[in-house]
Amino acid sequence: MAARLGEVSAPARVAGPEEGVTVEELALAARNHGLPLEALRYDVTPPGLHYVLTHYDIPAADPDTWRLTVRGEVREPLTLDLDALRARPAVTRRVTMECAGNGRALLSPRPVSQPWLVEAVGTAEWTGVPLRALLAEAGVRPAAVEAVFTGADHGVERGVEQDYRRGLPLAVAAGDDPGVLVAYAMNGAPLPPQHGHPLRLVVPGWYGMAHVKWLRDITLADRPFTGFQQTTAYRLRQSPEEPGEPVTRIAPRALLLPPGFPDFMSRVRVVRPGEVRLEGRAWSGHAPVARVEVSTDGGAGWQDAELDPPDAAHPWAWRRWRHRWTAAPGRHVLSARATDGQGHTQPLDQPWNRGGFAVNLVQRVEVHCLDGAAGEPEGS
C-alpha cells in the first residue's frame, strides 16, 4: 500500500534556496484561509474570518445520524447522538486557536506544507459538553493512559492512508486545566462544515492539530498513541531522522491590526502624518499574556503597550493591547512582542524547525507615511 500511495504522496521536504512557493502549496493556500488581519478588531471572530485548516476533505456529515462513541478502557461504552449531547450540561468557552504551522512560510529554508505567514488564528465561543464529564460517565478504567480522538476526515499523508486521529494524555483529557470540550456550537450556532460540523474537540491553549474536527470516536487506550499525526507529523525536529519533541501548547504571539489602508498587491500600509492609534491582540497557550511591547523602528527600540484589563471570564482568549504612535513621513516597520505570565516570549530571530511548527517570530508590518502635502484620492 505504502509503495502504491507513494506515487501520489511524497515525503516531507524543505524548499530549495531560491525555490518560490509551489503550485501544491498554493492549492492549500487557496482552500484554507487565515484571519484577514483587520479582523483582529473583533473580540470574537465572525464565522468565515476565523482561520481554517483542513487536512483532507471537509466530510459530508448528517447531524441526524451522527454518533459519537466513547470506548476502549471504560466500564460503560457510550454511543451518543447530538440530542443526547445537547441534553447534557453545557459550557461555553472563548478560545483563541492557532494553527501549529502558523508562520511556516516565513522560514528560510521554507518547509513545504500549508504556507501560512502570520494569520492562522481566530477566537470563537465554543459550546459543548466538558470531556471530563463524558469520561466520568463512561468510567475510565485504571489501565487507561491516553484518549484517542478520531475524525471523519479521511486521506493520505506522506504515504499513510488514515482518518485524522490524535491522542491526548489522560491527565489533559480528563483534567480541568485547560478543560477540554466536545463542542457542537461556534459563536452560538451549529458548527460550520469547515469547523467540524457536527462535533469537534476544543483543547483550550493547544495548537489546532489537537482540536479534532468531525469527531466520531473517543477511545481510551492503555498506551500512548503512536499514529501518524502524533509521532510523524507535529514534531519539532531539525532532521527527518530524530523523533523530535511533540507540538502541544501555543507559544505566545502578538499581532498588530495593520493601521491605515493597504496597497492591494503588496499589502504595505499607508498612513498620513500625525497620531496613529495602534492596536492588536496577544495570546499564549501556557499562561495569560502579561506584557506586550511595541517597536516602531524595525525592532531597534521597544515600548510597553497598554493592555486591556485581564478578563477572568475568558482566560483562553486573546487580550487586546493599544499603543499611540506619531507617524512621520517615510518608511517604518512596526512590530509587537508578547510575553506570558510564565515568561515565555517571542524571538526576534527564529529558531528553525523542519516542520515549521510553533513559529512565533515577531510580525513585521511595513508602513509608508505620506507627507502632509499628498493629494486627494480618485473621485473625492
Next chain:
Amino acid sequence: MAARLGEVSAPARVAGPEEGVTVEELALAARNHGLPLEALRYDVTPPGLHYVLTHYDIPAADPDTWRLTVRGEVREPLTLDLDALRARPAVTRRVTMECAGNGRALLSPRPVSQPWLVEAVGTAEWTGVPLRALLAEAGVRPAAVEAVFTGADHGVERGVEQDYRRGLPLAVAAGDDPGVLVAYAMNGAPLPPQHGHPLRLVVPGWYGMAHVKWLRDITLADRPFTGFQQTTAYRLRQSPEEPGEPVTRIAPRALLLPPGFPDFMSRVRVVRPGEVRLEGRAWSGHAPVARVEVSTDGGAGWQDAELDPPDAAHPWAWRRWRHRWTAAPGRHVLSARATDGQGHTQPLDQPWNRGGFAVNLVQRVEVHCLDGAAGEPEGS
C-alpha cells in the same frame, strides 16, 4: 501623490518564466479564499466556504448608522438607512458568483495578482431590494447613461488611492435582465463582514468585480465611468498599452467534485477500482448551461454528462451534472466542459490575457486508482 504612492504600489506585471509564486501573491492567497471543491456538493454554499476576494481591508461597518445615497442625475436624491431598505419589497435570488481572476495562477506566463487556481466561486441566496425599484423611486433623469457604485473599502492599487468603485451601464442597472439587487442578506442572514456587511450590489451573471461590497453610494452619471477599476483594471489585454475590452459576464465553466479522497500535500485524488459516481456543477453568466461533457482520459475523449433538470426558479445558479465512471488501476486525469445555451464553451487551450481575467480553461483532476489488493488504512 502618485509618485509617493509609487513607493508602495508597483505597476501590474507578469511573472518571469521560472518565477515561483511570490510572498506577495501568497499574502493575498492567505487572506482570500476559494471554495474547497468538496463544497460543490451543496446547492447553496454555506457561509465561510463561498469564495471571497477583498481588494483592500474589510471595513468596520456600523449597521445602525449606515446610509446608502442615490444621487446625481435623479429627480429625488435618496438617503436610506437599513430599516428603510428592509421596509421595501424584497426579492431573493440564488446566484453563482465567480471572481474575474479565477484560473489566473494556471496561466503561463502568470499575471502577478491574487493567485486563483479554479476555486474562486460560490452560490448564495441574496435578499435585497431590486436596484430598478430604487432607481424608479429616485427618478432617473434622461441625461443619465451610467450608475456608479462606491464601496467603503479604501486602498491603493497600482499607485491610485481610491474607494472601490465600479460603473454599470444604465440599461443593466435599471433593467430586469439580470435584475440587479441591493442586497442586505446572504442565505437568510445579515451579510457577513467579508461579503459586504451591511449592503452590497449583486449583479447576477457578472463576474465578482461588479458586485460592489460595503455599498454606500449610487451616483447616476451623464457619461460612462472611467475610474481605475473600470478602465485600468478588469480589461482583457495582451499588452499594457492597449485599452482592452471590459470584463463583464461570466464565461461558462464546469467543475468536478473531486472523487475519492486526497493526499494532503499534492491534493491528488485516490480511488479504488470499480464504479465511481462523478458529479459537479456548471454555470455561465450568458445563458443557462445546456451541456456538460466529461473526459476521463485527459481530454482525448468526451462523453455527455447527465444534467439535472433546468430550475426555472434559479436561472442564475449553477446546474448539477453527474456521470458514471468505472475506475481501473492507474493514473487518470478527469475533466468536465460546460457549454451554455448561447453556444459559449470552455477552451482546451487557454487564450492568455495580461490580467488573467475570464480564464475558463477546463479543470484537470488527477486521480490515482489503487489496485484491488491495496491494504488497509492506519487504525482500521
